[in-house]
Amino acid sequence: MAYQLITIRQRLEWTAYVQRSIHHDFHHTWSYHSLEEDTDPFLFVFEEQDIFIALPLLKRAIEGTDWSDLTSVYGYTGPISNHDFGTFDEALIDRFRLSFLEFMKNGKHVCVFCRLQPFLDQPRLLEKIGGLRDNGQTVYIDLRMPIEMQRLKYEKRLARKIRQLRNKDFQIRETDSLSDIKAFSSMYLENMERNGASSRYLYNEAYFKRLLNTTEPDCRLIMVYDGETPICGNIIMYTRHVIRNHLSATAAAYIQLSPSKLIIDEISILARSLGISYYHLGGGLNGKPDSLFQFKSAFSDLILEDKTWCFIADQERYQQLVDARTSTQESTFFPQYRAPNS
Numbered sequence: 001m002a003y004q005l006i007t008i009r010q011r012l013e014w015t016a017y018v019q020r021s022i023h024h025d026f027h028h029t030w031s032y033h034s035l036e037e038d039t040d041p042f043l044f045v046f047e048e049q050d051i052f053i054a055l056p057l058l059k060r061a062i063e064g065t066d067w068s069d070l071t072s073v074y075g076y077t078g079p080i081s082n083h084d085f086g087t088f089d090e091a092l093i094d095r096f097r098l099s100f101l102e103f104m105k106n107g108k109h110v111c112v113f114c115r116l117q118p119f120l121d122q123p124r125l126l127e128k129i130g131g132l133r134d135n136g137q138t139v140y141i142d143l144r145m146p147i148e149m150q151r152l153k154y155e156k157r158l159a160r161k162i163r164q165l166r167n168k169d170f171q172i173r174e175t176d177s178l179s180d181i182k183a184f185s186s187m188y189l190e191n192m193e194r195n196g197a198s199s200r201y202l203y204n205e206a207y208f209k210r211l212l213n214t215t216e217p218d219c220r221l222i223m224v225y226d227g228e229t230p231i232c233g234n235i236i237m238y239t240r241h242v243i244r245n246h247l248s249a250t251a252a253a254y255i256q257l258s259p260s261k262l263i264i265d266e267i268s269i270l271a272r273s274l275g276i277s278y279y280h281l282g283g284g285l286n287g288k289p290d291s292l293f294q295f296k297s298a299f300s301d302l303i304l305e306d307k308t309w310c311f312i313a314d315q316e317r318y319q320q321l322v323d324a325r326t327s328t329q330e331s332t333f334f335p336q337y338r339a340p341n342s
Contacts, residue, residue: 006043026237027075031214070112078116104313131311136287165262187249232259244280
């Protein structure tokens with residue numbers, strides 16, 4: 001079964017496959033994967049005649065062994081292709097499955113975790129391999145409807161709040177200035193630390209500079225200003241069909257005012273000007289219907305099912321790694337042997 005691995009050093013090849021896909025996300029791009037420092041990014045490519053299936057992954061060594069496991073970048077990835085998954089016959093899907101299993105065995109990869117792109121029918125391709133898990137729901141806005149109709153779907157309190165914020169004459173604009181990136185970074189870290197976020201989400205100013213200066217033009221920083229003072233910002237990512245909030249932050253002194261509500265409404269206007277069909281707001285923390293989910297669902301009643309792929313290729317080795325952990329607490333974390341200590 002033919003497959004190849006494109007490394008992070010093969011920028012042109014990686015980019016060519018992504019650009020040839022009929023649907024992809026910024027999270028699939030070489031530029032986004034090039035920001036990874038502690039893992040080994042690569043692109044798994046199954047190719048047969050004029051059809052390819054590409055899957056970006058990160059390789060992580062398993063300490064004390066010659067084995068590894070695979071995960072995905074922060075965001076929505078999963079397989080992409082130059083053909084619609086719905087057109088694949090069962091024989092092709094099975095050949096992809098066998099090719100991927102061969103790759104996992106040859107590479108001594110114990111398991112793979114991946115958060116899937118909810119706008120693509122990736123589960124159809126992966127269900128025969130196994131490991132699909134429900135991860136709650138995710139909210140989106142259909143930008144093909146008129147802006148007036150979109151706003152009629154806002155919850156009444158939200159719509160009233162956005163009108164109040166617009167009356168304050170805040171300025172909203174795209175920026176790539178170093179001072180604004182610094183201000184956003186400061187707001188973001190303060191927000192994350194206040195909320196007790198995991199260290200994996202504590203991105204620094206250098207990271208934001210690299211992210212916003214990638215070769216891909218589809219990543220922007222949108223800021224809200226009170227006079228000349230930055231008070232709120234969103235890093236947005238978009239491709240042909242979907243725009244999404246990647247990371248957001250609000251200055252501590254303005255949290256009660258909620259300018260983040262205004263910026264979402266404004267980004268929906270920007271997205272329309274770019275010809276984008278959907279604004280993906282995302283879901284709750286770890287897929288839960290929490291306050292974050294409620295905040296997002298105030299903008300829209302359109303919901304998609306969110307799924308992750310948690311496939312164990314070597315069950316025996318996986319269980320050995322789990323058993324070697326000092327803690328035996330049941331956990332939904334995947335892989336379980338990497339669950340953070342409570």
